[in-house]
Amino acid sequence: MGRNEDAQxxxxxxxxxxxxxxxxxxxxxxxxxxxxxxxxxxxYQFTTLEWERYQEAHEKALRKAEAKGEEEPEFDPKGGPGFTLTREPNPECPECGGEGKPRVVFKDTQRLSPGAVSLYSGAKKTKASRFCEAFVILA
Ligand SMILES: [Zn+2]
Structure with a gap:
């Protein structure tokens, strides 16, 4: 096989x-x-970590009010803990009307198929976003 055929x-x-x-x-x-x-x-529903921080912030506010002899703030649990962004939207939700919330997920490029590798040209991190932008040369 010649060089040209190989390249072709x-x-x-x-x-x-x-x-x-x-x-x-x-x-x-x-x-x-x-x-x-x-x-x-x-x-509004919190993730587990957000819930812990929310409770800690309230406890801190309680201690501060107590130290100053002020009225203790009441704890508002809002929607409580348990938020999971991968859960299906609730069709009864009055906020999103059951349509949920869209989000962009960038994939790990270490294990791409040969086809996906052929589409991938790189990623960059922008100042405007904490997330990386994946971009393709052809789609
Ligand atoms: Zn909703």
Whole structure:
């Protein structure tokens, strides 16, 4: 096989990989529950860590009020703990109307298929976002 044929075969293989590639291997738009979908009374629901911090902040406010001899602030549990963004939206939710909240998920590029590798050209982190932007040369 000559040099040109070899290069042509590689190029053809790359285009075949691109043609059958699934761009969702790079990034996806997913929809999950909004903060009010499953909160008590459809109020704002916290993740477990947020709930712990929210309670700690209240306890700190209580100690501060007590030290100053002021009236102790009442704890408002809002929608309580248990928020999971991967849960399905609640069709009864008055806040999102059951449509949930969309979010972008960038995938780990260490284990891409040959097709997805052919689409991937890099990632960058922007000042405006804490997230990385994956981008493709063809889609
Ligand atoms: Zn909702």
């Amino acid at each position: 075969d590689r190029l053809l293989g790359m285009f075949v990989d691109m043609a059958y590639a699934d761009a969702r291997e790079l990034s996806e738009m997913r929809v999950g529950a909004c903060r009010c979908c499953y909160g008590e009374g459809h109020r």
